[in-house]
Amino acid sequence: MLPTHVLAGMLLAAPLVQAAPELAPVGFAAGFLGGLFPDLDMYTGHRKTLHYPVYYSLLSLPALLAAVVAPSALTVAVALFLLGAALHSVADMFGGGLELRPWEGNSDRAVYDHHREEWVAPRRGVRYDGAVEDLALSVGLSVPLLVLVDPPLRAVVVGTIAVAVVYTALRRRLAEIAAAVVPLLPEAFDPYLPERYR
Template sequence: MMALTHGFMALAAAVFLLPVVGEYAGPAVLAAAFLGGLAPDADLVARHRKTLHFPVWFSVATLALSGLFLLTGLSALLILTVAVGAAALHSLSDVLGGSAEREPWNPVTENGVYNHVLGRWHRPRRYVRYSGAPEDFVVCLAFAAVAIGSGLTAPAVDRALIALVAFAGVYALCRKRLATIGAVAGSLVPTRLRAVLPAVSVEETETDGTTVDIRFGR
């Protein structure tokens, strides 16, 4: 699933949590949820769905932090709990999507999300076939509608969220053509500038999933 789908999923969950804990942190809870939902996909430039995806440890940490918050009532602890919980939700829900590979619409692996405790990959269920699939955008739009329609975010924030939904829609439309679009865009870059642009390569293995390598100074 798209990182934005995970972000809006966590934000929608936080919308239902906010009336209960809003007195402690308010809008910071919503921000922590959205950013925490996005965070695991930072490993797109490492070992995707392995380096920063921890379905077990994030879940355990969320439970531990929740207990500490109930004991202390510290706002900062609540924000951390929400952020880690959103990362856990992201890591757990990735198993419902497609495989972690360059062209998941033509799957050749069964790498859904890596379980560091068991030391193996969980197989993808493919209810959402791949990041940017039409059904992925529908899920993203549904969760975004919950968040925006809640009335708990400021008008300026709502406009920013709507812009992100629009970006997700464009990404979904272009998803299968990104490699072609990138190649065409690269061919339009003057030769003198190509030497200073980053070179991107993608490596796929059964054990480490997809690794994106970005190098400068070609």
């Protein structure tokens, strides 16, 4: 779902095109980075280490207020980054579980809620990352972006869609490759592998 997350983060900046066009490029870039940021924990406690559905959401409120009251590149960037990270963390609840083959539906872990100190179960509105409906969401989010953004960011949107298409085509094969390759790795790699790979 990473392409979907970054496109959704970018789309959060759409109001800036009319309200503050000079800040729109900063907003689109910050939304992209905010949508990306939580998944930097992919190999270190995925969906727990950098996913904060409650806290990103709470922090984004005063940041958004600051961006409205005192719009600047900094306030807009902070607000859109936090909103993108919040949307990503919350959206992961509506996807598949945290497992190597999420289409099997065996995991009861979607994202960790640090506020309640418990895992939130997957709701599977999107069956799994890389599913056809995930790709459809990415394409749907990209359409308004292709209209709203200027050529440098348009290339980012097109590149993100290309990644989404390739990932969707290969998603199930990637799980099979991981399942075949991981047992062949030396034991020294074990501490660095996500739990779902073992």
